[in-house]
Amino acid sequence: MDELPLIIDDRETPKFWVNRATMVEPGILEQERxxxxxxxxxxxxHESELQNVHDFRTRRVGGRPVIFTRSSEDNxxxxxxxxxxxxxxxxxxxxxxxxxxxxxxxxxxxxxDGKLTSMPQEDDYPDGWKKSERCxxxxxxxxxxxxxxxLCWDKDQSESLFDYLANATDYIDLVADQSDTMMQIxxxxxxxxMQANWKLLAENSADGYHAMTTHNRYxxxxxxxxxxxxxxxxxxxxxxxxxxxxxxGHAAVGASDHSKGDRPAGLARAFHSEEAGKDYKERxxxxxxxxxxxxxxxxxxGRNVVIFPNLVIVDLGxxxxxxTFYPEEPGYMEVTSWxxxxxEITDTLSDARKSDFLTFWGPAGLxxxxxxxxxSRCQKGFASYKIDPWNDLSRGMDxxxxxxxxxxxxxxxxxxxxxxxxxxxxxxxxxxYEKVDMIARSGK
Amino acid sequence: MSTPKTDDPVxxxxxxxxxVENFLYREADLMDNWLLDDWLALWTEELLYLVPxxxxxxxxxxxxxxxxxxDRFLLNQRVRSIMNGTAWAESPRSTLRRVISNVQVKSDDNxxxxxxxxxxxxxxxxxxxxxxxxxxEYLLERGGEANFLIRQKRVVLDLEELRPHGRVAFIL
Numbered sequence: 177m178d179e180l181p182l183i184i185d186d187r188e189t190p191k192f193w194v195n196r197a198t199m200v201e202p203g204i205l206e207q208e209r210x211x212x213x214x215x216x217x218x219x220x221x222h223e224s225e226l227q228n229v230h231d232f233r234t235r236r237v238g239g240r241p242v243i244f245t246r247s248s249e250d251n252x253x254x255x256x257x258x259x260x261x262x263x264x265x266x267x268x269x270x271x272x273x274x275x276x277x278x279x280x281x282x283x284x285x286x287x288x289d290g291k292l293t294s295m296p297q298e299d300d301y302p303d304g305w306k307k308s309e310r311c312x313x314x315x316x317x318x319x320x321x322x323x324x325x326x327l328c329w330d331k332d333q334s335e336s337l338f339d340y341l342a343n344a345t346d347y348i349d350l351v352a353d354q355s356d357t358m359m360q361i362x363x364x365x366x367x368x369x370m371q372a373n374w375k376l377l378a379e380n381s382a383d384g385y386h387a388m389t390t391h392n393r394y395x396x397x398x399x400x401x402x403x404x405x406x407x408x409x410x411x412x413x414x415x416x417x418x419x420x421x422x423x424x425g426h427a428a429v430g431a432s433d434h435s436k437g438d439r440p441a442g443l444a445r446a447f448h449s450e451e452a453g454k455d456y457k458e459r460x461x462x463x464x465x466x467x468x469x470x471x472x473x474x475x476x477x478g479r480n481v482v483i484f485p486n487l488v489i490v491d492l493g494x495x496x497x498x499x500t501f502y503p504e505e506p507g508y509m510e511v512t513s514w515x516x517x518x519x520e521i522t523d524t525l526s527d528a529r530k531s532d533f534l535t536f537w538g539p540a541g542l543x544x545x546x547x548x549x550x551x552s553r554c555q556k557g558f559a560s561y562k563i564d565p566w567n568d569l570s571r572g573m574d575x576x577x578x579x580x581x582x583x584x585x586x587x588x589x590x591x592x593x594x595x596x597x598x599x600x601x602x603x604x605x606x607x608x609y610e611k612v613d614m615i616a617r618s619g620k
Numbered sequence: 621m622s623t624p625k626t627d628d629p630v631x632x633x634x635x636x637x638x639x640v641e642n643f644l645y646r647e648a649d650l651m652d653n654w655l656l657d658d659w660l661a662l663w664t665e666e667l668l669y670l671v672p673x674x675x676x677x678x679x680x681x682x683x684x685x686x687x688x689x690x691d692r693f694l695l696n697q698r699v700r701s702i703m704n705g706t707a708w709a710e711s712p713r714s715t716l717r718r719v720i721s722n723v724q725v726k727s728d729d730n731x732x733x734x735x736x737x738x739x740x741x742x743x744x745x746x747x748x749x750x751x752x753x754x755x756x757e758y759l760l761e762r763g764g765e766a767n768f769l770i771r772q773k774r775v776v777l778d779l780e781e782l783r784p785h786g787r788v789a790f791i792l
Contacts, residue, residue: 270675364676364685367781390708393701400697510783515685523682530681531689540671540687542694542701545709545787552786 180565183594185587185603190573192587196561199373199554204597205506211596212485213238215330217340219487219500220244220254222516223323224360230288233271235512238329239502242315243267243277247288252320254327255290255312266312286312321345322352323359324487324498342423343609347430347481350474351491353467355518361498362515362530368539369510372551373558374486374503377511378589380547381488381499382419382429382480384580385571390550394443394536394543403439403446418577419584420609425484425592425602428609429580432470432477433493436460440493442478444532455522471617482585484592491516495533507555513537578607633725640735640760641723643768648739651791652716656699659791663770664761667692670774671792677776687777687788702789709789714745716790722755731762732771743790750785753778754792 184193198204218237221244225233232245234257241257243266259266259279266286267277276293278285284295290312298307315327319337326337338345352359370377380386388395419429433441438453447453464472478492488499499513515533517526535541539548569590572582584607591602623639626632650659671688672679681689690698701707722738734757741752759772775792782788 362685363683364673364679366685366687367674367783369781369783369786371784371786393697393704393706396701396706397694397697401693508784527681530685531694534686534689535694538687539782539786540788540792542698542707545789546707548787549709549789 182597183590191570192573193566193568194590196558196565196567199558200506200561202506205503207597216485217326217328217337220325220327222361223252224358228273230273230275234267237327241265245288252325253289254315254318259284260310322348324348340424342426343611344422344426344481344483346611347428347479350479351489351496353475356520359516360519366513366539370548370551371508372555373506374501374509376551376554377501378482379586380551381490382482382585384429390546391543397542398445401446419580419582419607421588421607422609425589427585427588428479428481429585430477430479432473434473442492443536444494447528452524452528455525467617482589484589495529497537576606637725639767640725643766644720644723644737646766648718648720652718654713656703660699662766665692668772669695672776674777674779674781707789709787714743717742733760735760
């Protein structure tokens with residue numbers, strides 16, 4: 177690449193610029209694989225996707241094929257989905273249930289703990305050759321936080337998942353606390369893509385500034401449904417609320433809902449029935465009894481969380497998406513998105529929630545296709561990066577408390593990115609989030 | 621257009637399929653030519669427009685994550701946003717052409733028909749050509765200017781992932 181820095185982080189003016197070369201140059205993507213995806217904790221899946229013993233899901237995490245499975249001892253395992261014999265992909269189904277996974281090439285079989293259990297003509301192996309040495313490999317580090325499972329491919333990673341997540345754990349709590357048992361991933365996923373650099377989706381996923389323009393048609397729909405969008409989102413101040421630096425490159429925007437209303441704040445379509453409004457109020461009451469008013473207002477307020485590098489949790493009251501995305505090329509990413517819900521809500525609320533989810537986050541809904549279009553048009557625009565190399569993310573840089581329509585959340589991402597890519601340490605700006613202790617959460 | 625009468629059951633089935641095909645061709649013309657207000661008029665007041673996720677082609681809205689589960693209100697909004705130019709993903713509009721085949725009338729319950737078809741949509745925008753293979757199941761009723769009205773339409777994309785397409789913002 178050229179001699180220009182990846183970012184210009186000027187605290188005097190102030191201004192924050194990002195080099196568009198990071199979006200287009202193949203050499204940068206190679207470095208990202210080595211310095212980011214091979215080093216950071218990466219999201220694998222949610223525990224609720226594995227309801228039964230021997231359930232499995234296969235997916236790629238950080239470019240490598242893995243099996244996410246629940247063993248006969250009820251352990252969650254993450255195994256490398258490659259036969260130890262000759263390196264063939266072992267399990268080819270996307271999901272299923274089975275005690276054993278058998279490689280069709282020569283018939284080696286492995287169980288959901290990754291143990292090599294049998295192969296044809298086992299007697300022909302030499303004495304001293306041990307099946308136990310040919311178990312499925314595992315990522316060097318696997319751990320979970322409140323149902324969210326992660327792996328790290330770096331054997332030298334010394335930071336635990338909990339420490340890595342830093343203050344993002346509060347924001348995961350705000351989601352996980354919504355269920356008395358465990359939040360549940362819906363059956364099915366949105367497997368789509370964007371002709372754009374992966375980092376554009378990290379930016380876009382917590383970008384309050386684009387909502388009123390890019391998603392104008394979704395907002396028109398909300399208003400047409402009879403929901404008072406402006407009243408419930410802070411009037412002309414965008415989506416309301418503020419941005420927070422959660423540490424380690426993680427950031428969020430969010431707001432509390434103090435309305436004590438009978439429907440979700442933010443981007444929900446008006447309910448079809450009074451019953452749904454009644455169910456919602458009862459649910460609110462239940463949460464308030466459990467957690468107190470303040471934490472409940474936050475739970476029901478909503479948040480867009482970006483966990484570095486590529487896990488996004490967007491929970492806007494009317495639904496919650498868990499999304500991850502990987503670069504295949506500098507200008508092409510694959511996106512996988514799931515819906516997360518409290519399983520105990522009534523069918524009436526669940527139906528409304530699913531519908532709002534699709535209509536906002538679905539790749540055939542009334543919002544996400546326009547993000548896909550916007551990001552791909554940015555990528556096309558980056559063809560001119562040698563003429564003007566700079567994207568501008570300076571909004572709110574002079575504020576003590578940047579808003580969700582500012583760009584602190586993107587700057588937090590890019591500073592961590594720059595640190596990992598160049599070794600220059602992050603200089604914290606503002607909006608640093610402090611964890612809420614458990615006593616304050618209970619409202620007592 | 622008047623429908624010829626016949627006592628021959630085979631001829632009656634042929635005539636019915638001919639009528640249904642005419643209706644589906646009319647619908648396709650309206651969708652390809654972005655005459656979506658006219659297209660909306662092909663539906664009954666109460667309606668359901670379903671597109672399941674690519675990984676759950678048998679999916680239903682209660683149990684699975686779908687791509688689309690529009691009622692009358694959402695379908696109106698979908699069309700309105702495409703027509704008023706705020707659906708950026710189709711602004712400017714792409715060039716569409718669909719080819720319909722394998723039309724079958726699966727059942728006829730006193731004029732309430734279950735109809736299936738296969739189709740392919742070619743979508744061209746700039747230098748990009750996308751192909752969307754799909755099949756559809758309709759619940760049709762007699763009525764309207766085009767002989768039938770759509771009560772329910774379920775479109776299943778014959779794609780295992782929405783990749784590299786990325787999104788659907790035109791009408792399937």
